[in-house]
Amino acid sequence: MYEVRFHGRGGQGSVMASGILAAAMVEEGKYAVSIPSFGFERRGAPVVSFLRMSEREIRQLTNIYQPDCIVCVDPTLTKSVDIFAGMKAGGTLVQATHRPLAELTLPDCVSTVGLLDAVKIALEIFKRPITNTLMLGAFARTTGVVSLDSLKRALEDSDFRDAGLAQNMTALERGYAETVVHQIERRAAA
Amino acid sequence: MTTETLEKAVATEVPRKQKVILAEGNEAAALGVALARPDMVSVYPITPQSSLVEHLAKLIADGRMDADIVDAEGEHSVLSVLQGGALAGARTYTATCGPGLAFMFEPYFRTPGMRLPIVLTIVTRDGITPQSVWGGHQDAMTVREAGWIQVYCENVQEVLDTTVMAFKIAEHHDVMLPVNVCLDGNYLSYGASRVELPDQADVDAFMGEKDVNWHVALDPLRPMAVDPLTGGTTGKGPQTFVRYRKGQCRGMQNALSVIEEVHADWAKRIGRSFAPLVEEYRLDDAEFAIMTLGSMTGAAKDAIDEARDAGKKVGLIKIKTFSPFPVEALKKSLAKVRALGVIDRSVAFRWNCGPMYQETLGVLYRLGRHIPSMSFIGGLAGADITIPHVHRVIADTEALLNGATAPTEPVWLNEKD
Numbered sequence: 001m002y003e004v005r006f007h008g009r010g011g012q013g014s015v016m017a018s019g020i021l022a023a024a025m026v027e028e029g030k031y032a033v034s035i036p037s038f039g040f041e042r043r044g045a046p047v048v049s050f051l052r053m054s055e056r057e058i059r060q061l062t063n064i065y066q067p068d069c070i071v072c073v074d075p076t077l078t079k080s081v082d083i084f085a086g087m088k089a090g091g092t093l094v095q096a097t098h099r100p101l102a103e104l105t106l107p108d109c110v111s112t113v114g115l116l117d118a119v120k121i122a123l124e125i126f127k128r129p130i131t132n133t134l135m136l137g138a139f140a141r142t143t144g145v146v147s148l149d150s151l152k153r154a155l156e157d158s159d160f161r162d163a164g165l166a167q168n169m170t171a172l173e174r175g176y177a178e179t180v181v182h183q184i185e186r187r188a189a190a
Numbered sequence: 191m192t193t194e195t196l197e198k199a200v201a202t203e204v205p206r207k208q209k210v211i212l213a214e215g216n217e218a219a220a221l222g223v224a225l226a227r228p229d230m231v232s233v234y235p236i237t238p239q240s241s242l243v244e245h246l247a248k249l250i251a252d253g254r255m256d257a258d259i260v261d262a263e264g265e266h267s268v269l270s271v272l273q274g275g276a277l278a279g280a281r282t283y284t285a286t287c288g289p290g291l292a293f294m295f296e297p298y299f300r301t302p303g304m305r306l307p308i309v310l311t312i313v314t315r316d317g318i319t320p321q322s323v324w325g326g327h328q329d330a331m332t333v334r335e336a337g338w339i340q341v342y343c344e345n346v347q348e349v350l351d352t353t354v355m356a357f358k359i360a361e362h363h364d365v366m367l368p369v370n371v372c373l374d375g376n377y378l379s380y381g382a383s384r385v386e387l388p389d390q391a392d393v394d395a396f397m398g399e400k401d402v403n404w405h406v407a408l409d410p411l412r413p414m415a416v417d418p419l420t421g422g423t424t425g426k427g428p429q430t431f432v433r434y435r436k437g438q439c440r441g442m443q444n445a446l447s448v449i450e451e452v453h454a455d456w457a458k459r460i461g462r463s464f465a466p467l468v469e470e471y472r473l474d475d476a477e478f479a480i481m482t483l484g485s486m487t488g489a490a491k492d493a494i495d496e497a498r499d500a501g502k503k504v505g506l507i508k509i510k511t512f513s514p515f516p517v518e519a520l521k522k523s524l525a526k527v528r529a530l531g532v533i534d535r536s537v538a539f540r541w542n543c544g545p546m547y548q549e550t551l552g553v554l555y556r557l558g559r560h561i562p563s564m565s566f567i568g569g570l571a572g573a574d575i576t577i578p579h580v581h582r583v584i585a586d587t588e589a590l591l592n593g594a595t596a597p598t599e600p601v602w603l604n605e606k607d
Contacts, residue, residue: 019382023212026384032212035381059488061345061377062576154212 001058002145004051005067007074007083011043013132014073016158018049021136023154024146025053033058046081053145069143072096073135075119084109094142094179096131101182108186114142116179125171126163133168137175148176205461206389213385215378218346219285219311219371220245222353224255225393226309227400229280232260232268236290237323238375239313243285265294269308273297276306277408277416281357281400283308287375288315288329295333301368302337302438304417307360307402308368310338311353314484315375316536316571324572325375327484327536330512331545337438339369339445340513342484346383348464349373351456354393358452361402364444372512374485374535376572381485388460396459442514449511465508467516470523472498473505478529478591480583481507483546486533486568486575493580504584509546520553530554530563531587533575533603537567543600562590568603579603 004021008014015036022032030053037048050064065085069092072083084093087109096118097104106113116138118131125134133155140148155168213221219242223231231250233243249255262268265286272282286294291312301308316326330340339359343349349371356369373379406416420434421427446467453466471491473479482490487508494506507523509516524530534544541548543565554561566583569575582603590596 019212019214022382022384026210026212031384033381033383034212035377058383059345060492060577061381061383061485061488063574065576 002053002069003064003067004053004069004071004139005064005083006049006051007070007072007077007081008047008132009043009074009077010045010047012073013130014047014071015049017071017073017132017136018051020133020151020154020158021139021146022051022053023157024150027150027153028146030055031058033061035061035063037063046077068092069094069139071135071139073118073131092143094135094139096135096138106184111184111186112142113182113184114138114179115182116175118175121174121178122171125167125174130163133171134175137172137177138179141176141179142181148172205392205459208386208388210384210386212382213346213350214241214380214382215343215346215349215373216242216313216380217245218350218385219313219353219373220249221387222350223283223309224249225388225390226283226354226357226397227255227281227394228257228283228309228357230258230260230272230275231283232262232271232275233284234262234265234268234286234290236265236287238315238325238379239285239287239290239311241379242311242313265290266297269294269297269301269310272308273301273304273306274408276308276403277304277406279403279407281361281402283310285311285313287313288323289318291329291333295336298333298338299336300417302441303434305366305405305437305441306368307357307366309353309356309360309371310368311371311373312340313375313379314372314535322571325377325379325535326570326572327372327374327534327545328570330370330372331536331538334513334545337367337442338513339365339367339442339449339511340372341369341449341511342372342509343374343378344485344487344508344510346378346381347385347462349378350385350387351460351462351464354388354396355452355456358397358455359445359449362444362448362452363404365441365448366405367438367441367445372484377485386462392459396455445514446511446516446519465510467509467511468519468523469508469510470526471506471508473507473523473526475503476505476527477503478587479505479507479523479527479531480580480587481509481530481532481546481550483509483512483533484535486535486580489575489577490533490580493577493584496577497581497584502584502588504588512546512549515549515553517553517556520550521557524550524553524557524561528561529587529591530561531566531583531590532563533566533568533580533583535567535569535575537570542598543567547600562596564590564596565600566603567600570604573604573607575603
């Protein structure tokens with residue numbers, strides 16, 4: 001079982017990204033369940049979506065409390081939400097940010113980090129800071145648990161409200177190409 | 191029905207290839223409706239049902255579903271419109287929940303009395319007040335004595351498959367009652383899962399020839415009065431009324447075997463089995479059991495596996511058909527155990543316990559043997575029922591087995607979350 005928690009703000013499409021990723025995993029013959037967190041839909045408010053992937057049928061339909069991977073599609077969210085809550089040791093962070101790794105404050109549970117200046121690229125492609133499909137590319141590049149081709153096929157089957165398929169394909173590809181992946185070596189405690 | 195029997199029952203005929211897709215529960219319900227080829231749907235959106243009717247509207251607009259859609263001004267009108275459609279011989283469908291179901295109540299109670307086989311999905315939502323737009327079984331439980339058949343689904347695949355089966359059950363000549371397919375708001379309505387979409391030709395063969403309303407019809411060439419005023423409090427009036435009520439109760443009891451037959455036929459033709467009334471999971475050598483309903487069951491099965499690995503002899507009983515209550519099937523399951531914990535996602539205010547627990551007490555009485563039992567209430571207003579919550583239920587129920595006194599109060603699982 002591989003568990004991913006998406007963090008974003010209402011209107012950025014993190015719930016949709018979680019669904020597209022699940023569809024891509026199903027496309028690859030895996031089992032996947034994507035469950036959004038529940039609130040009143042408000043643009044800008046923190047939202048969460050949960051994704052499980054497994055080779056076997058997934059029975060539990062619950063939220064995720066100990067994710068293997070955290071995808072944060074908004075660069076400002078860490079100021080208001082503890083996105084790392086419950087994260088497993090050796091975990092992966094896929095973060096939208098313009099900052100370099102050295103400027104980020106990360107807990108010890110994070111071992112792999114994929115960073116993408118997603119807002120800058122989104123403004124170029126969409127003229128708006130919609131980062132979800134960019135961050136799917138970043139996720140594929142950072143984790144390798146899903147292929148870019150499967151994501152493209154899942155994207156083709158999606159209905160987009162705010163942008164066209166071609167723009168989102170570009171976003172997916174640029175997200176994949178421009179993400180910088182870091183491995184963090186933790187020194188044993190003295 | 192045990193899980194092992196379920197696996198053996200699958201596919202004696204080879205179904206056509208099924209497309210694998212990702213769908214949320216609301217979309218799966220809409221796809222199930224489309225496969226059943228209704229003539230008419232009427233809708234009014236309400237959270238968490240809204241995306242279901244949006245999917246329906248899109249299926250019709252895209253030409254993937256050939257049905258009239260009536261966008262009525264409220265839920266009372268929605269069901270009233272469908273009553274007219276059903277009386278004219280149409281296969282009809284709608285979906286609602288919570289406050290929408292409350293607003294629908296007048297025609298809702300009338301529908302089974304008129305023996306109209308309408309299918310209505312309840313995307314279950316907790317009761318207000320306090321304000322909540324989140325999942326819980328309180329809406330469906332509140333109308334459990336209104337004469338509708340009510341079945342609950344565990345996962346998105348079961349939503350899709352059960353939605354089709356619901357029409358076949360409702361329209362069976364020995365039943366002729368409306369059916370609620372209950373799917374949990376939030377975890378099932380918005381939870382997207384891998385599902386297999388049955389082939390339309392296989393579903394058409396399963397459904398057979400359309401014969402929706404043979405007993406009464408709005409037909410100018412065959413005028414008749416429907417829904418009569420039964421007369422005063424003396425003479426033939428009360429007799430007529432009793433005939434109606436007795437007929438409803440008989441239809442409900444007939445539904446028990448029809449639900450089993452329809453599920454068996456679905457397994458044969460489509461290749462997927464679901465326990466029609468009561469599912470037993472690792473119960474055969476169990477000393478005690480927990481009981482579940484709806485989407486909580488998946489996490490509960492995972493918890494049972496973990497408890498078994500830790501040496502606890504615990505099994506699970508899942509109710510699928512809640513109305514009519516499957517008394518005989520449940521009696522057989524309960525006869526296997528010596529202590530019981532029942533998890534409800536709603537409240538029986540009068541008894542200070544969960545409604546499924548309250549119903550089960552009647553079956554325990556008929557068993558003629560005392561089994562210590564207790565009520566757990568969780569998952570209200572969208573709260574999560576996780577594997578650790580179920581372990582709490584297992585531990586408390588095991589304590590009953592070992593002689594602990596059953597509490598008179600329910601255990602509120604999310605009280606300290």
